[in-house]
Amino acid sequence: MHFASDNWAGTHPKIAENLSRHASGFASAYGTSTLDKAVEQTFNEIFEREVAVFFVATGTAANSLAQASVAKPGGVTFAHREAHTIADEGGAPEYLTGGSRLHPVDGPLGRINVDNLRRAVAGYNNVRAGQPMAVSITQLTESGTLYEPGEIAAISTVCREYGLPLHMDGARFTNALVSLGCSPADMTWRQGVDILSFGGTKNGCWCAEALVFMDPAWAAAFPFIRQRAAQLFSKSRFIAAQFEAYFEGDLWLDMARQANSMARRMADHISASDNIRLAWEPRGNEIFAIMKLTTAARLREDGALFYDMNAPAYERQLVDEGETLTRLVTSFATSPEEIDRFGELIK
């Protein structure tokens, strides 16, 4: 019962097959091959506009270099306190932007509160405080919730007021997308998203992360930024080959639907249980559940893998003494049998 993280899964067989298919043959390096170019074209189609796409090695690289591409001296990026770029990237954004700051913004359930955002941005209004440089949201959020398109637009409105680019960390982009049932364009640039970290790794690839600039004009310097950060693969087509299979026949959507549906199945088990309760409603493939510490220990003995989370301010009140807030993540590789076995254990 692997619910530790969606990055504990391997890769979808179709992706492995495609890597095998491209194993032989020669192609030009550094992202210039026919296959690389074809995948870039697919991104244009998916986003219903010409975008600029750059493969990078990790989601952290995508998030950090997105910020580097809009960096300013004394610059500050605003993100939710629980955002990956603040909590889990080991200083990469600060380092790769040459020393910018990440300002945590609070809001319930992993989502930036617009008033808090506006107040935080307004505080950086002189040379001694520093200057606002970007806003970053995560979709699906680190709490397994999401922003409705209109909520993204509301954040974007603050960005426009202050002339700030809006970045979306889409490590679980597809899980949010199929959950909302909207188009990639509707979840991004039509709501004012300027730069997207498009993640394929957590959704069934080995290593497939792309930075997408909705307006290619923004990406003029990015080839230099990526090379300077040592993020340009020589055999770049091994990423392209993964994305080729990923998009082929809507595999990406199918994998995310599978992950989400397994999460839904688990949520139903939890709702029916007396031993464990949903901390809040899941919107994708991440479930946050509260249980007794003893229950958690027993489940782990029985083979369930999942993490305890430090509950932030808002969420702390939900957790009673002797309880723990846990995160359970499903993926394309999660089976109904695993879920149902877990369901049995929590009965």
Added chain:
Amino acid sequence: MHFASDNWAGTHPKIAENLSRHASGFASAYGTSTLDKAVEQTFNEIFEREVAVFFVATGTAANSLAQASVAKPGGVTFAHREAHTIADEGGAPEYLTGGSRLHPVDGPLGRINVDNLRRAVAGYNNVRAGQPMAVSITQLTESGTLYEPGEIAAISTVCREYGLPLHMDGARFTNALVSLGCSPADMTWRQGVDILSFGGTKNGCWCAEALVFMDPAWAAAFPFIRQRAAQLFSKSRFIAAQFEAYFEGDLWLDMARQANSMARRMADHISASDNIRLAWEPRGNEIFAIMKLTTAARLREDGALFYDMNAPAYERQLVDEGETLTRLVTSFATSPEEIDRFGELIK
């Protein structure tokens, strides 16, 4: 006839197969899986000592982070003027070390001249000049030559005099290794190499680069350095799986031998030709040949892919007016037929 670069090749079928084999199943992320650990153990065996191994995304990352791991304020790394880390990394070493300097050292055929090195190092002897921080050599060199073990030891002697770590850029490590017929230990730490960029990508992997610290004590801070540089893969085992197949049954040595032997075969064709001559003797899988510009144009028309090189000082004298210095690179995927076809064309 693909002689542009060894990174135009794909991957060996056995490596693709191993990626498929590991596609299913769950494993812990960020380099902590059983497979990751097993591959680390293999590195220990190959180097006949306990080493510290870290996978990174690119050779440029390996070279740059090697330098970052020994960075000093006002620090200067010394490398051959033609070294990849000086000529081809787009400022990554300077950037990822927080602004250190690369000082080019001259020497014939891509190899650092020891006297030049000593003189260059001695020049950085105060706070205004800056301070020496590392020496980096490339093995196989960017000119397709190599350092004999004793020559590495001679450079290492200068390093010891000045208290400098010695880094080896081993993008074509295995090509040099099988050419010399010595052991990895004899080509590295036994001659004083402290940190190695161990490259698998150019020798038949998709993406398999590792930074190897010969003394694990030197690597204490490196997990933070790698994470900060956004170079820690979540599904790290997709690198480990490549290395597993790479080392299995000496595939790595076989692929390098194939590449070198194809280069040897090409060199023989060239030696027998009146239209083209070897610029100098190749020692691995890179041939530098001089030919008339018209010959080069004709060969390209006939389907041969290769690059013209800017000849540095020493080598410039070898090239006459109307001629060009070209580089032809073979790989594990080069066939005798390709080579012989090229041989026919230059007759």
Added chain:
Amino acid sequence: MHFASDNWAGTHPKIAENLSRHASGFASAYGTSTLDKAVEQTFNEIFEREVAVFFVATGTAANSLAQASVAKPGGVTFAHREAHTIADEGGAPEYLTGGSRLHPVDGPLGRINVDNLRRAVAGYNNVRAGQPMAVSITQLTESGTLYEPGEIAAISTVCREYGLPLHMDGARFTNALVSLGCSPADMTWRQGVDILSFGGTKNGCWCAEALVFMDPAWAAAFPFIRQRAAQLFSKSRFIAAQFEAYFEGDLWLDMARQANSMARRMADHISASDNIRLAWEPRGNEIFAIMKLTTAARLREDGALFYDMNAPAYERQLVDEGETLTRLVTSFATSPEEIDRFGELIK
């Protein structure tokens, strides 16, 4: 009535005189002159031990380079939320450390709460979170309060637990010193302070800031760090000459006493007033007072210069609707007449 900041004052006549006295004559540059060396010796005497002293251009430089001297990859410095290094240095600490993070710690009245500190430090315990790198306290604090020696020792205890250096921002060091009536040693290294930003500018110099390493062994790389940051003055003795006069005949202590006594005089006026009240007891030369917005406007019309402050969490509750929290700063150049005129206005 200049209460905007102590850096609005000029310099003490004795310091100007000493600059004139040293105007003629030649001396070696870059901090190597006899005068520079003599002032370094004075620092040793003042601190009752051999320390390493480095002049830099600004207090921000001192604070930032103190952090740079102990920087780690993924490193985090902990300071009070209102600390100058967090709130007023325009990203210099992040930039000059190569991208470290400043983590704000809360506590009433500008002073770090030890439990909050311990909790914050404990949160950075893995490669993804980052690693603790330093703790910085301000003495006199930005709220005009101070740490008793024992309170510094308590913070130092947390530092020792986690192996962290303790930095003190002493922009108003002397104001705190004469307020406590203790020795420099008792306020610093005897309580565990490792690195001190020793400020003379706010206390009557033109530009005299020094970074003091209590253990000279810590300063081995600092000459390179300072030069790399473009903070090494060629005519360094113009700083030394200021410090020479500063320390001569206890001028520095006298100037701080004058500033503090003027603040005390102002506090007495405020305590006697019905129109304005002390937000909390001042401990040095900074008074925080709460008054009606209308009162503040009227005082400014009458020629009083002072700033409104954004009250942080704890302090916000002290300020009622329609009121403002103001800061009034005295200096060596403040006269009793100014204070008494202000006293008249608030009656």
Added chain:
Amino acid sequence: MHFASDNWAGTHPKIAENLSRHASGFASAYGTSTLDKAVEQTFNEIFEREVAVFFVATGTAANSLAQASVAKPGGVTFAHREAHTIADEGGAPEYLTGGSRLHPVDGPLGRINVDNLRRAVAGYNNVRAGQPMAVSITQLTESGTLYEPGEIAAISTVCREYGLPLHMDGARFTNALVSLGCSPADMTWRQGVDILSFGGTKNGCWCAEALVFMDPAWAAAFPFIRQRAAQLFSKSRFIAAQFEAYFEGDLWLDMARQANSMARRMADHISASDNIRLAWEPRGNEIFAIMKLTTAARLREDGALFYDMNAPAYERQLVDEGETLTRLVTSFATSPEEIDRFGELIK
């Protein structure tokens, strides 16, 4: 006989007097005072256009932040091999630009050769090489020579071709200016200079360095760049006061004329001597002379202070075995008596 460097001198009495005059009184901090603004206006007059002026602490800061203000990812600044920014700034330009590179360009007598420059710039033409970012020239050069206005224009032409800003390191700006007898405008923006490090320190100030943007539009982000680099003085008017006296009654021109005329007087002594010869004609206040090592030793015994220089390629041929190339620098504070005493010693 102080000929080691012009930064071994103190400050002109008029400058010390002005510092004393401004010692009392209050003024707003951080460069916003009336005096600061008045000096900015003086710069406009001197340069016959509206310029943007920023005081910084050191010449190294001015040079480095000039580059930081035009930094690009993978960026490269081109300067003469002997340029201060390459040879003497301890890595500050690389560090403060976030890791850009300095590419040394050769040319006789400290002056960039235009053909060499064009060739060097042309070499950085792709993402792996990096991209040109700026050209920097020094006026007076580090070899005591200068660029005629037309020669500056020729370098500027290359800059325009490649879209590069032209920076001038004017640590000895005034010495060059009075030597050429032209106006500041004619020596800078009329020839295409975009950014100027305007140095007052070597010419009779304590510490007075300014960065001048010929087009204020280029300086939009510079307040943040300066603050982030910890180079914003709180009592900025202590710099302004120096510049006020510096420009008053053409003191700056008089001091440079005195320095240059003392150098001329020394050159005449040298030309008349059999024991020492001019390496080349001095154009300002720096003399390069060649003498026997034994002569140099004797002169030092007799109290003359001066440095030996490492002669670069072109100049090396001028120095015979057993000889040394020396640099002798005069300043506003050099007296005819000192010069003539030296003249006696070399007879």
